[in-house]
Amino acid sequence: xSLNIDSIAGVFYGYIPFGDIVFYFTEFSLIGxxxxxxxxxxxxxxxxxxxxxxxxGDFGDKLNYVSLEELKIRRLMAIVCGICTAFAMLTGDxxxxxxxxxxxxxxxxxxxxxxxxxxxxxxxxxxxxIAMISTLPLFGASALILAKTGTLSILELAKNSxxxxxxxxxxxxxxxxxxxxxxxxxxxxxxxxxxGAPYILMIHLSSLLIIVRTVEIMLNVH
Amino acid sequence: MDIIILNNIYxxxxxxxxxxxxFLVGGLLLGFHRxxxxxxxxxxxxPIIQYLIHTxxxxxxxxxxPITAGNxxxxxMALMGIMVWLTALYLGVVFKTSLLILIGLYVLQxxxxxxxxxxxxxxxxxxxxxxxxxxxxxxxxLFAAVGIIYILTQSLIIKDIISYQLxxxxxxxxxxxxxxxxxxxxxxxxxxSPFGIVKDKxxxxxxxxxxxxxxxxxxxxxxxxxxxxxxxxxxxxxxxPIVILNPxxxxxxxxxxxxxxxxxxxxxPLLTPNHSVMLxxxxxxxxxxxxxxKSATI
Amino acid sequence: xxxxxxSGIISLIIGIIGFACIIFYSNNVLLIYLGTALFxxxxxxxxGMMVNPKTKRSxxxxxxxxxx
Numbered sequence: 033x034s035l036n037i038d039s040i041a042g043v044f045y046g047y048i049p050f051g052d053i054v055f056y057f058t059e060f061s062l063i064g065x066x067x068x069x070x071x072x073x074x075x076x077x078x079x080x081x082x083x084x085x086x087x088x089g090d091f092g093d094k095l096n097y098v099s100l101e102e103l104k105i106r107r108l109m110a111i112v113c114g115i116c117t118a119f120a121m122l123t124g125d126x127x128x129x130x131x132x133x134x135x136x137x138x139x140x141x142x143x144x145x146x147x148x149x150x151x152x153x154x155x156x157x158x159x160x161x162i163a164m165i166s167t168l169p170l171f172g173a174s175a176l177i178l179a180k181t182g183t184l185s186i187l188e189l190a191k192n193s194x195x196x197x198x199x200x201x202x203x204x205x206x207x208x209x210x211x212x213x214x215x216x217x218x219x220x221x222x223x224x225x226x227x228g229a230p231y232i233l234m235i236h237l238s239s240l241l242i243i244v245r246t247v248e249i250m251l252n253v254h
Numbered sequence: 255m256d257i258i259i260l261n262n263i264y265x266x267x268x269x270x271x272x273x274x275x276x277f278l279v280g281g282l283l284l285g286f287h288r289x290x291x292x293x294x295x296x297x298x299x300x301p302i303i304q305y306l307i308h309t310x311x312x313x314x315x316x317x318x319x320p321i322t323a324g325n326x327x328x329x330x331m332a333l334m335g336i337m338v339w340l341t342a343l344y345l346g347v348v349f350k351t352s353l354l355i356l357i358g359l360y361v362l363q364x365x366x367x368x369x370x371x372x373x374x375x376x377x378x379x380x381x382x383x384x385x386x387x388x389x390x391x392x393x394x395x396l397f398a399a400v401g402i403i404y405i406l407t408q409s410l411i412i413k414d415i416i417s418y419q420l421x422x423x424x425x426x427x428x429x430x431x432x433x434x435x436x437x438x439x440x441x442x443x444x445x446x447s448p449f450g451i452v453k454d455k456x457x458x459x460x461x462x463x464x465x466x467x468x469x470x471x472x473x474x475x476x477x478x479x480x481x482x483x484x485x486x487x488x489x490x491x492x493x494x495p496i497v498i499l500n501p502x503x504x505x506x507x508x509x510x511x512x513x514x515x516x517x518x519x520x521x522x523p524l525l526t527p528n529h530s531v532m533l534x535x536x537x538x539x540x541x542x543x544x545x546x547x548k549s550a551t552i
Numbered sequence: 553x554x555x556x557x558x559s560g561i562i563s564l565i566i567g568i569i570g571f572a573c574i575i576f577y578s579n580n581v582l583l584i585y586l587g588t589a590l591f592x593x594x595x596x597x598x599x600g601m602m603v604n605p606k607t608k609r610s611x612x613x614x615x616x617x618x619x620x
Binding site: 039093197224233251 | 322323325326328330354355357361364365368369372373375380383387388393397401404408409410411549550
């Protein structure tokens with residue numbers, strides 16, 4: 033196997049032999065996988081908190097509850113998001129990874145879409161638009177990489193140099209839009225004001241783990 | 255069979271004593287940090303062991319879980335802080351594995367801050383948590399810095415980075431931008447720093463407002479270990495084997511770094527959230543341009 | 553039993569089981585270290601809850617929070 037991965041993500045433990053598009057296990061990916069699954073379990077077990085909110089232009093505070101039906105759909109979406117994040121840590125295929133990212137984006141919107149608050153919903157709408165737009169660079173970049181090299185397997189691409197700087201930049205731009213980091217945080221940060229800490233936390237965890245994993249892929253593919 | 259179990263017990267004691275060492279050193283350094291800030295402001299300041307005293311005092315205090323809190327997340331978040339930093343200590347300082355894993359663990363610290371804030375249901379905690387999400391811009395230069403280091407050393411394993419520096423001298427002179435980004439990260443993790451919008455006094459104590467008593471003590475322990483790990487990481491990655499291979503020199507290096515950071519923290523005002531994020535995005539842009547320049551020239 | 557005491561006992565049980573697992577069923581040094589990192593906080597919290605003083609409030613466990 034290629035030894036480039038060894039020097040980036042820690043010890044290479046092996047892969048599932050199933051063609052060249054495979055799940056592979058390194059120190060980094062195993063730790064990410066376990067963290068994501070563990071967190072999904074905690075999210076499943078946690079009751080949502082009751083959030084106290086200041087009233088603007090009025091006296092007194094308001095207590096926000098998460099109702100039972102709202103809780104059910106949001107918990108389901110949070111678990112989908114967690115499982116997708118866990119397997120995005122393991123996958124060794126650029127297209128698979130892009131698919132997982134797209135599903136995480138949809139699940140993120142699903143987590144907040146049941147909240148009946150105008151600010152949160154409009155933030156989710158803007159985030160949704162950005163996520164939709166950024167699927168183009170994401171899948172486009174994987175198509176460009178496939179066209180140039182003839183494979184999407186990270187293990188194959190890591191073996192020798194392919195001069196993929198431009199495609200990698202586009203791929204990273206797609207990831208940035210899909211997870212909503214730095215320039216797009218304005219849309220996403222408003223979503224974090226919704227009540228229901230465990231589910232909101234899942235959005236945050238998935239995007240952070242995905243960013244680190246993308247950095248690993250960008251360094252591996254070259 | 256018995257030998258294996260004895261060996262395992264020996265390893266566990268080893269691991270725990272490493273953790274204790276990191277906690278004591280980190281706690282003393284944070285106390286030193288507070289002392290220097292006080293002296294610059296013309297106060298005598300608390301004794302240097304004040305941080306440790308606080309930790310033990312809170313450890314023996316009564317707590318009660320607020321009725322608004324979402325359990326078990328509320329308690330688990332305080333535990334997770336220690337888990338994250340102990341893991342970082344073992345993987346980084348003891349086993350010297352990949353830098354990328356440590357960055358991932360650093361990123362989990364954000365989850366801890368955010369989770370602590372949100373899970374209590376308090377408006378102050380929530381503001382602290384949301385501000386911690388905002389200041390996630392501080393991590394992006396870190397990823398770019400990792401890329402730059404990889405381009406230079408062709409490896410992200412800390413062991414390899416140290417042996418690279420043994421041959422070629424400290425990285426800090428070759429990659430000043432990456433070192434600068436990492437240094438900004440250290441500053442933003444320090445208490446009373448200009449980027450400390452998460453623990454701004456205008457929102458009571460930020461995300462730890464509702465974590466009092468033993469839970470606050472746990473968070474203080476994790477902060478002390480975090481301070482040790484981050485300083486060690488900066489010294490190991492950018493200054494290298496001259497300092498890191500000798501434990502005494504490492505301690506002296508940590509004291510000097512803490513001294514510099516304390517002076518910066520004492521002399522700068524707390525930025526507003528907007529300005530803090532803007533500055534961090536500027537630094538991000540700088541480091542990303544450096545990364546693109548470096549990867550284009552290879 | 554108050555919820556605080558209950559959480560302390562649960563975390564103490566998790567910690568003891570975890571440490572027993574890594575001492576008796578592990579043969580990898582890295583795994584032992586990571587297990588220690590995982591279960592030490594549970595032990596610290598559990599022991600801390602055991603030495604936690606008794607509350608003097610009339611209705612225990614029913615305050616909202618400090619910021620209210």
